[in-house]
Amino acid sequence: MMMLTPERMAPLKARRLGIDTHHEPTLYLPAQSHVCRSEGFESLSRVQVTTHQSCHLIASLNIVTDSLLADDEVGFSESAWKRLGLKAEDPIWLSHPKPVQSLSHVRAKVYGHELTDLQFQSIINDIVEGRYADVHLAAFITACGDDNLSDDEITSLTEAMVKSGSTLDWQLPLVVDKHCVGGLPGNRTTPIVVSILTACGLTVPKTSSRAITSPAGTADTMETLTEVSLSLEQMREVVSREGGCLAWGGAMRLSPADDMLIQVERALDIDSEGQLIASVLSKKIAAGATHVLIDIPVGPTAKVRSEEAANRLAASFQTVAANLGLELQVMMTDGSQPVGRGIGPALEARDILAVLQNDPEAPQDLRQRSAEVAGAMLAMVKHLSPEEGTRLALDTLNQGTAWEKFRRICDAQGGFRHPAVAPYRYALVAEHTGRVTRIDNRILAKIAKLAGAPADPAAGVEINVKLGDQVDCQDVLIMIHAENAGELNYAVEYLNEHPQVIELENLLQQEA
Amino acid sequence: MMMLTPERMAPLKARRLGIDTHHEPTLYLPAQSHVCRSEGFESLSRVQVTTHQSCHLIASLNIVTDSLLADDEVGFSESAWKRLGLKAEDPIWLSHPKPVQSLSHVRAKVYGHELTDLQFQSIINDIVEGRYADVHLAAFITACGDDNLSDDEITSLTEAMVKSGSTLDWQLPLVVDKHCVGGLPGNRTTPIVVSILTACGLTVPKTSSRAITSPAGTADTMETLTEVSLSLEQMREVVSREGGCLAWGGAMRLSPADDMLIQVERALDIDSEGQLIASVLSKKIAAGATHVLIDIPVGPTAKVRSEEAANRLAASFQTVAANLGLELQVMMTDGSQPVGRGIGPALEARDILAVLQNDPEAPQDLRQRSAEVAGAMLAMVKHLSPEEGTRLALDTLNQGTAWEKFRRICDAQGGFRHPAVAPYRYALVAEHTGRVTRIDNRILAKIAKLAGAPADPAAGVEINVKLGDQVDCQDVLIMIHAENAGELNYAVEYLNEHPQVIELENLLQQEA
Structure with missing residues (x-):
């Protein structure tokens, strides 16, 4: 024949x-x-x-x-x-392409079987070679959802993801990196933390992702301020010149399988624990990090809702990092309300600039948080107490050396630019005098996304209040920003259906 | 604004x-x-x-x-x-479409939560209204995979699926239907069973699906013999004229969500227990059935591999049917090897015709199995013993009344036609004398699919041997049929990589 x-x-x-x-x-x-x-x-x-x-x-x-x-x-x-x-x-x-043999491993995972190193490698290889259609990626992500992966499986998945792409070796004993598990709108400490750490002489080859299920990722925010789509070679140059960078990881083929999975995770709005750990650690290891800090915000409407869940996630992070020879420390932070004022790439960029420039109007919560995260990392590698670390970080901000370093990093990446401003706006005003008792992070994030973030960089939400603030009738509580009328309508409609986004205790009624 | x-x-x-x-x-x-x-x-x-x-x-x-x-x-x-x-x-x-609220229930299922009636209804409504992209359907299917649905959840899902489409009410106390859970290539008893039962005076409004993950569904096979894409009105007419039909359910909007899920299940090659039960029972209930027989073939390479798994599946079927007021009986059958000779729509159609026409060359296993399934259903509704039921079924075949009824049903559906023949073939021959000790259903099904079944109706595999048969060197064991050279190559390549599809015990070696 x-x-x-x-x-x-x-x-x-x-x-x-x-x-x-x-x-x-x-x-x-x-x-x-x-x-x-x-x-x-x-x-x-x-x-x-x-x-x-x-x-x-x-x-x-x-x-x-x-x-x-x-x-x-x-x-x-x-x-x-x-x-x-x-x-x-x-x-x-x-x-006809060859049959995708590794799909049988995905099916085995659906049926609850534990997968081996080799099985994860064949899945990840097939993904990187484009053998998986989106529905297959969706099935793999869902099958690994919840806590369906053991720590050993997460370790295997992480290693397979590292192996699937490029890796960097800085030939240095100390290369630091940080990651925040997110879920807290506006919590954009990374650019500030990297500026502080590099200003203190540390090496921080920071690559960030674009948003997965949130209104902005660090890469989306940084893109409103400078070029972030660097090649591996360009990133190497920036880091060797300035000690650090603030780049998007997607163009570097560091853990390229992760980039492909994230595309579908975004459409599904699913971001599972095992995939999260593998995604974060594979990027850090591929980028050559030796010491990593993980920031887990905990709050009733944050991604991690209870201390218990945070402890479980932290333990998995620790185990997998130890399996892979990485020094890792977890820091749990307050996740009860948004950080800073802006939610959305450009709005968050404005907060960052205000903090770095020591603007007296800068959001103090973002400033304090960034100093504590940077402080914990300084403490981790310089053998200081956390308080000494935070003090050193604040000094670096106050002296303007962090801002200077940030500008130099932006220049090295292709030049500093000012974030865009959105033309379409809608203000939610207080209907009565009262005190702010609850802010729903998830609804705020959803409104920012419906308004167009992160695809429209200037879109998002500006929040003018914090928990416990007292407001007068007609005070602006939040302002929605959009780049076009269609998306503004869409966000406003959702806001009207979810008035509980900001809850006010009616002081007058209580007095009556 | x-x-x-x-x-x-x-x-x-x-x-x-x-x-x-x-x-x-x-x-x-x-x-x-x-x-x-x-x-x-x-x-x-x-x-x-x-x-x-x-x-x-x-x-x-x-x-x-x-x-x-x-x-x-x-x-x-x-x-x-x-x-x-x-x-x-x-x-x-x-x-912009409204946000798809029910996706939060899919996420809840991924995180292992039990869903309510209302949650399943909102998921199924959104699916039927086309709000789910394929990746969302893939996530829902995967989240419901394995045994992730409780019997109560399967009941809720089934009801939601029935409510999402049209339903039939025959105003009769007794409307029978059957379903085989599949996984056994060539096990195409349905057209024979329906012919026997309607020839015996029962009402059997049989709607079948196209293949999900197998090389042929009953609808694919019947389509090589007559028109199967009937509207609900056409189906009603055929049944009121002949007492039964053999139609494809997909054009009738009986449980339309099921049709949409099946499209993606096919791409994923995932067919979970909960979805299986909901799929089968929602179709039966929507078609107005009161008495249903479920045939579960059990064998090491069938879909259900052990008696234990079959018992679990049977128990779930019973519980869900009881919740929904349906009389249901489960029959476990031998699933150790393919039934009949053909695998693939047209090849299976040839076996069916041979049995109905009492051709002496007809595959006896298909004939016997069909008589037993029909017999069990006759026993169920006519208060006979299973043996009496089987005898009645065989008599109906022998007297030619089943064949006559089949022709009348085909005529009513739009006319009888002869199944197509594939021009491209490849023969696997025995390399030595021996006895057949193992036949792998899964590899055979895969070869038939790679050869083009079910999309190419004449494609598939013809099997010339049964377990225990003695074969001579150069005897043809299986013949691959394809409608084009590309797919034939593809199937042959897979066959060469999986020579264990038919295992022969070498009698000569044993004697030596």
Whole structure:
């Protein structure tokens, strides 16, 4: 029996269709194409693309029944076109990809089995090679959800993720890094902490992610202030010049599987404990960190809601870090209300600038928190007490050396810029005099996201009150910022349905 | 502040792009469109489409950066175009869909919480209204995987699925139905059983699904013999004329959520116990059944591998059926090897015809099994012993009345046709004399799927041996059938990697 290899078949001609399918590469094939008939492809088939330079890519197929394409053409979405570096009419061969064997491990995980090192490696390799469609990524993420991964499994997953990409080795005994598990809107201490630590002479090759399920990630916020899409080489240069950086990790192929999983986690709004630990630690290890501080905000509407849950998460972080030879310290912080005033990339950037510039109007909670986090890290590596560490951090802020360092890092990354301002706004005002008794972090985050954050950098929410504040009737409690009317409407509608976002105790009524 | 409602905005013009995105409706919008700017849409946004006739649909968006569309046009995929019944240049408004509140219940399920009636209803309603993207369906399916649903939850899910669609009421005390949980290739007893039962005067409004993770579902097989895409009204007519039907359930909106979930279950190759029970029972209840028989084949490479697992599944089926007021009986059958000769729609159809026509070459195992299943159902409703039931079923086959009834049902559904034959074949021959000691159902099913089944109806595998058979060197063990060379290659490659599909004990070696 003759076996037809793809190369023996007449090639198709590549055509760029200019369709942006985001991260999922997609191909378009005319129904009457000889390849459709000979290979039995149908819509949503996964196909392997081969170029004349033997580049490979696995993509989803859409069959085109109209006259969009000639019979011998194959259309490419933007991501597929760019990943293969194609030119118009390049010859293209399509074939069936090999069966994705590692999906049987995902199924085993759904059925509650413990996976091995090798099984995680084969899953992660297949993900990085683009063999998983989004539904497969969604199944893997969900199967690893809740506390379905043991500490050993998280260790295996972390190692597999590190191995799947580039790694950095700074040839230094001490490379520090920090991570906040998030869930606390506006808690953007990282740029301030990195500025303080590098100003104190430490090496901090900080790579951050974009938002997963929150209205802003550190990379989104930093992008309103400078360039963050650095290559690994550019990042190396910035760090060797300034001792630290504040870059987006996604362009560096440090744990690239993580970047792909995060795309789908965002759509699902699921961010599980095991994936969280593997995501954080794989990035730190790949970036060459030796000492890591994890900040876990705890509060009734934060991501981690109880001290018990925080202790469990902390213990897993410690165990996995120890398995991987990483020094790790966990710090639990108050997560009862937002930090600073802004929620959303540009609004948070304004708070950061105010703190670094010692603006008397700067949010004091953000300043104090950043000093404590930096202080804990200084204490960890310089053998100081936490109080001594915090004092050193505050001194560095007060003397302006942290601000100077921040500017130098921005310059090294491509230049400092001012964050954008949103034209569309909506103010929520107090309907009566009262005292603020409750602020719902989750509703605030949701409003900021509906307003367009983080995709629209200037969108978000500004909060003018803290727990315990007394407000007068008609005082502005929060201000929604949006870049367009559609999203502003959408956020306002949600706000109207959730008036409990800020609860006021009615002092007048109590007196009556 | 002014709120812009979609209707106040200038509409876009509908354009059919002829792109087949399968079941996921997709829209294409030019990057420079005023709607993109005012609403902040980006690629993969979920958007709500409104027509001038106030029809609504939620679809995924792809931004088009090329000259594919004019600035005031919006492109539609085939499924989106058809569902809205559009004409070229129809005015179209796009807006942000409401947040999908029920996704928080999916997340709760991921975190191991028990869901309520109302929570399942809101999930299922959102699914039926198209609010879930495929990744959300994948997360829901995975979260309900393994034995993550309690019997109460399965009951709630089943009821929610029944309520989400049409239901039939035959105004009869006795309406019977059957289901086989599958996993046993070639076990296509249903068309034979329905023919026997209706020939015996019972009412059997049988709707079947297409394959989920197997090489053929009963609907796929029946489609090679007659029309199966009946409307609810057509099905009612066929049943009132002939007492039974053999139709595909997907066009009838009987438990439509199930049809949508199955699309993604197929891509994931996950088919969980809770979803299985809810899927099966929701279809039966919606179709108006009062008495149901569940056939569970048990074998080391069947879907249910041990008696223990079968007992657990049977108990859940019983409890959920009792909660829903359904008479249900479970029958466990031998699942150690394929039934009949064919695996794949047309190949299985040939076996069915041979049994119904009392062909002496007909596969006796399929004949006997069908008689036993039909017998158990006759026993259940006619108060006979199982042996008496089986005898009655065999008599009905022998007298030709079952075959006559089958032809009449096919005629009523749109006419009988002969199953197709595949042009591409590959034979696996015995390399030595020996006795067949093991047949792997899963590998056989996989080969049939790689060969193109069920999408290519004539594709699949023909098995020429049974456990215990003695074969000579060069005897054909299995024959792969395919409709094109690409898929045949693919199946053969997999076969070569899995020679254990048929194990032969080497008699010569043993004698030596």
